[in-house]
Amino acid sequence: MSAPQRFLERLPARRGDEPSWVAARRQAGAARFEAIGFPTRRDEEWKYTDVRRIADGDFGLATHADYDRDQFESQRLALDAYQLVFVDGRFNAELSDLEGLPAGASVQPLSQAIDQDAEAIGGSLGRLAGVDFSPFTALSTAFADEGAVIRLAPGTVVEKPISLVMLSRANDVPVMSHPRVLIMAGANSEATVIEHYLGEEEAANFTNVVTEVLLERGAIIDHYKLQEASLSDLHIASIHVDQTRDSRFNSFNLSLGGALVRNDLVADLNAEGAETGYNGLFFVQGRQHVDNHTLVNHNAPRTFSNENYKGILDDRAHGVFNGKVYVKRDAQQIEAYQNNANLLLSDRAEIDTKPELVIYADDVKCSHGATTGQLDEEAVYGLRARGIDEPMARALLTLAFAGEVMEQVKLHAIAERVERAVAGRLPERFNLADLVETAEAVQEA
């Protein structure tokens, strides 16, 4: 049996009352996935990322969504948020909390949305992430029956963040999940959505998530993806964004966990005034592998994008950054800025970085740059000259490197958590967490 067949064999029997469009798409997804199979390194898009660890695996499907509440409470973000909680892809109603959600905002598990609001979501689900995008979106289309659907009526402003918590459990047999996230932001609506991946330390599951974000005129979405899953988890994600006039999408892609993490970000700026911000930070150690593929399509004049991705790589970790900016013919007066900087803490760490600009218009402002290097030795000396020993000096400078991305993070709880995680994982463990705390205390005093 081929690898795709082995995966597809796990497809559950479908309920008889499933809407026919859902069944048809599943079949299309399965057929596509079976035909193309898993990508290999011969595929340009997967040149640096080997997915055999996934393809050779045997993953079941979770049979329940239980998760210890105390453990969950100790792990969750210290943040007042509406939250939907999923465990190995299954919805956990007990841990979820949507109390106080404003009228005009609807947040539902996908299963419920399919049952109750098929008409409203049918046209949008899968519109941006078709089965042709990648083998993994095809696989997702075949399997997906759970996830989150967020709909904002025009003018709705959701003040508190909406947190989608995706927990991965340490199972006897590894499982796979294929969550879908669909965000439909009506005209001039605003919300912050967090996808938070975490779980039990021994978890070794496969998550294949697809997120689609549709922004109507003037809508503003801040999207956080915080990857803190176990160091054995395998994670494939794609985020697809469709923007109309004057809409703003801000992505924060913060990746600390996982054995293998691949993120694809695609934003289509389809009308004047649309703006996209891509902010990324990853910190990998051991043999972790993180691959970020980003794409911004400037399909209309006077659209704006700004991208800043930073990577910190230690031990034998491997990072990939492939950032593409595409400016369509006659998409004049666009602005596109891209920056990628990587810090190698070890001689054996590796980064493959490839910024690409493809421009078919002549009146544009674009810049891109990629740097990879070690710490600034002059700065190391500056710290040592004040009595700080060398490992601590290097730790401080590494934290500072990450800080440039974290400064853009508007949610303090996330910035603080990531800063502490970086501080706590530095090669020489000093009391940096304590320093961070003091700095915060002084600021608040």
Added chain:
Amino acid sequence: MLEVKNLHVTVEGKAILKGLDLTVNAGEVHAIMGPNGAGKSTLSAVIAGKDGYEVTQGSILFEGRDVLEMEIEERARAGLLLGFQYPIEIPGVKNIYLLKAALNAARAARGEGEIPAPEFMKLVREKSAEMKMDPSFLQRAVNEGFSGGEKKRNEILQMLVLQPKLAMLDEIDSGLDIDAMKVVAQGVNSLRNADRAILLVTHYQRLLNHIEPDRVHVLVDGRIAKSGDKSLALELESRGYDWVVEESAA
């Protein structure tokens, strides 16, 4: 406290210091003056352990310890601090991180525990007020985007927090307007006490109107050509350096 004997230093093969002797006792303020290129900055840089300076002869003792055998950070922890002529920018590292990490490192070297957070907060707020620095500076990256004057004030702030035994200040007055100079001089003067020594490296006498030295040394061609009290600085101000150069050549 500090004893420099027959110090010879080369930079990229070129002899800069050629047999320099200097003794600084606790409680004293010394000014090292001299024409450009005489080796003024080299002296403080060597004591602080900056890269690129080769000591070919001589010794530096600080409280009886062989400074040249100590790591850069050990020197700082022992109480030897250099305020840079061109303060180093440390991208992204907040001032407050540097101050706390440095202070705790010095305390640990003395066998003391970490400073309690409230005490530290009080200390840094007080000292930044003394240097007329807004507390927001504490949250900013060390010297990043600071004006020349802000950088110099920041160097003194570090001294005020870390309380070195020997504070060496290299051209701390360069690039300062008169108001900033007063603030910096006030900061330096507040460091003066019976247990501490201060070594000022300066080209101009004007700083010494604000920080009165006990001893003034004129460095010419890698050696101390003349030493005196503060009146020597005034003489240099009115007569320039040439006469000392000629005298030492004779």
